[in-house]
Amino acid sequence: MDIEEDIRSLQLDSADPKEEVQAQAVEAGPKAKDKEIPSVQDEEVEQTEKRHLNVVFIGHVDAGKSTTGGQILFLSGQVDDRTIQKYEKEAKDKSRESWYMAYIMDTNEEERVKGKTVEVGRAHFETETTRFTILDAPGHKSYVPNMISGASQADIGVLVISARKGEFETGYERGGQTREHVQLAKTLGVTKLLVVVNKMDDPTVNWSKERYDEIESKMIPFLKQSGYNVKKDVLFLPISGLMGSNLKTRMDRSICSWWDGPCLFEALDSIEVPMGDPKRPFRMPIIDKFKDMGTVVMGKVESGTIREGDSLFIMPNKDQVKVVAIYIDENRVKRAGPGENLRVRLSGVEEEDILTGFVLSSVANPISAVTEFVAQLAILELLDNAIFTAGYKAVLHIHSVVEECEIVELLQQIDPKTKKPMKKKVLFVKNGAVVLCRVQVSNMICVEKFSDFPQLGRFTLRTEGKTIAVGKVTAL
Numbered sequence: 300m301d302i303e304e305d306i307r308s309l310q311l312d313s314a315d316p317k318e319e320v321q322a323q324a325v326e327a328g329p330k331a332k333d334k335e336i337p338s339v340q341d342e343e344v345e346q347t348e349k350r351h352l353n354v355v356f357i358g359h360v361d362a363g364k365s366t367t368g369g370q371i372l373f374l375s376g377q378v379d380d381r382t383i384q385k386y387e388k389e390a391k392d393k394s395r396e397s398w399y400m401a402y403i404m405d406t407n408e409e410e411r412v413k414g415k416t417v418e419v420g421r422a423h424f425e426t427e428t429t430r431f432t433i434l435d436a437p438g439h440k441s442y443v444p445n446m447i448s449g450a451s452q453a454d455i456g457v458l459v460i461s462a463r464k465g466e467f468e469t470g471y472e473r474g475g476q477t478r479e480h481v482q483l484a485k486t487l488g489v490t491k492l493l494v495v496v497n498k499m500d501d502p503t504v505n506w507s508k509e510r511y512d513e514i515e516s517k518m519i520p521f522l523k524q525s526g527y528n529v530k531k532d533v534l535f536l537p538i539s540g541l542m543g544s545n546l547k548t549r550m551d552r553s554i555c556s557w558w559d560g561p562c563l564f565e566a567l568d569s570i571e572v573p574m575g576d577p578k579r580p581f582r583m584p585i586i587d588k589f590k591d592m593g594t595v596v597m598g599k600v601e602s603g604t605i606r607e608g609d610s611l612f613i614m615p616n617k618d619q620v621k622v623v624a625i626y627i628d629e630n631r632v633k634r635a636g637p638g639e640n641l642r643v644r645l646s647g648v649e650e651e652d653i654l655t656g657f658v659l660s661s662v663a664n665p666i667s668a669v670t671e672f673v674a675q676l677a678i679l680e681l682l683d684n685a686i687f688t689a690g691y692k693a694v695l696h697i698h699s700v701v702e703e704c705e706i707v708e709l710l711q712q713i714d715p716k717t718k719k720p721m722k723k724k725v726l727f728v729k730n731g732a733v734v735l736c737r738v739q740v741s742n743m744i745c746v747e748k749f750s751d752f753p754q755l756g757r758f759t760l761r762t763e764g765k766t767i768a769v770g771k772v773t774a775l
Contacts, residue, residue: 351430351638352572353599355453355489357480359470362459363497367540368433371563374547375424423628426568432640454572454638456489457563459540460518462496462510464503471517478521479766482679485526491570492533494518495563499555500539506555511537534566575602575637575754580664581611582755583641584698584745585657593623594650596659598699599640601754603661606634613648614658615668615743620645656700658745658755666745666755667775671737674758675713676770678732682762687734688727693767695740697758702740704760710735735773746772 356364423432458481461467470477484492496514499506515535527533537558538545544554546563561569581603588596605611609622624644625632635641643659660666678687685691688709695704711720713733720735728734749756749771756772 349428349430352454353432354455354457356457356459357484358459359477362461362470363540364459367459367497370540370543370546372424374543426564428568453489455570456484456492458492458494459497460514461498462504462514463498463501467514481525482766490532491572492527493566494533494535496537497540499537500542508557536560536566538563577604577636579603581605581661582666582752583659585653585659586655586699588650588653590650594645594648595642596653597642600635600637602637602752604634604636610662611659612662612665613653614660614666614745618648618652620647666747668743668745669775670743671739672746672772673774674738674770674772675735676768678728678730678768679766681730681767686727686729693760693762695758695760697746698755700744702742702744704738704740707737707739748772748775
């Protein structure tokens with residue numbers, strides 16, 4: 300059925316699809332009219348060939364995330380030399396010569412002046428098997444909520460660590476962003492991590508194996524503590540973002556004699572990521588919305604499939620909407636499945652009636668909307684001397700929801716060793732505890748049980764800009 304429709308839509312422009320192709324071949328510049336009707340068939344073919352993954356670059360401020368991201372885009376041919384020269388000149392004018400690669404990722408003026416990434420930058424590149432969207436998440440402390448919204452859409456994390464003397468230490472010690480980002484990434488469902496040791500070309504490092512090993516040996520216990528299975532889900536590799544070494548092609552032996560592992564592109568290609576199920580009920584948390592010939596929402600499909608013409612609910616308000624058009628990057632498509640970042644044009648709802656954190660979901664099986672749920676929490680780091688009891692207030696981050704919440708009741712403490720509940724009644728807990736509790740929010744929010752939809756049932760609790768706990772929803 301789909302194919303017939305596609306052909307019909309092609310025939311709007313010319314009686315015979317073949318003629319259209321020839322007409323385009325004759326005229327070097329196709330008319331604007333041809334462009335308006337993208338040939339949907341080709342895109343669908345393309346979609347199935349390559350999987351799509353979101354990669355988030357995380358790490359301490361100045362570890363070189365944007366530079367590495369920029370270099371990847373440059374090497375995979377997404378940015379031409381002329382643009383780079385323009386950026387290089389711009390960076391020189393601001394006497395920031397080594398930042399020019401970062402300018403590819405940091406497009407707004409504030410970011411360039413500060414050399415810090417504030418919004419989550421987005422860009423695309425492809426390797427042999429995969430289409431990637433890079434989410435370049437900011438590493439500066441006051442920007443961590445932005446990092447959360449970046450990581451909550453990511454499938455793979457690339458943790459960028461600076462090998463430069465003193466810089467690794469700053470990022471890693473208490474209060475540094477490296478630790479917090481790793482914990483966040485894990486909770487937000489970034490299951491696979493590439494730990495990229497950057498700035499290996501720095502004069503203080505000079506591709507030293509000792510320094511690389513030192514960093515690796517300090518990071519491994521910490522990654523384990525954050526819940527990563529280091530053997531299965533973590534890969535370390537040395538790079539230089541500024542020089543572009545070991546990114547697209549393997550390392551030159553003359554620069555670094557001891558590394559014989561993969562380069563970054565190979566590593567990204569070889570990662571196995573479980574995809575959401577296209578047959579399950581549709582779920583797409585909304586991360587942004589705007590007006591453009593109707594109401595357009597943006598988000599990443601966490602499960603199910605969306606098709607043009609579908610009727611869906613926007614939860615928790617149960618507004619019934621119709622899907623007018625679906626876009627992946629700039630391309631209009633007929634349907635899209637799990638893992639894709641979409642812009643969806645809807646009819647039947649006003650843009651002001653949608654909030655970030657609402658979820659586009661199937662009508663037959665909509666997502667639950669609740670003001671209270673039961674969750675299992677792991678307390679990471681409470682603020683100085685705080686104890687965690689009923690009445691504790693924090694900010695809840697779950698998929699794209701940010702909402703104030705209160706712990707209403709502690710139900711059971713769980714023994715971290717046996718994973719079984721402890722007998723005695725629990726009134727308060729301290730750092731490191733795992734506890735089952737009831738969480739209440741003031742507004743209706745959309746969540747799922749972690750066991751049903753992991754991406755929609757994982758959350759972090761933060762107070763005063765610090766992540767104090769991570770958890771999963773166990774009952775609604």
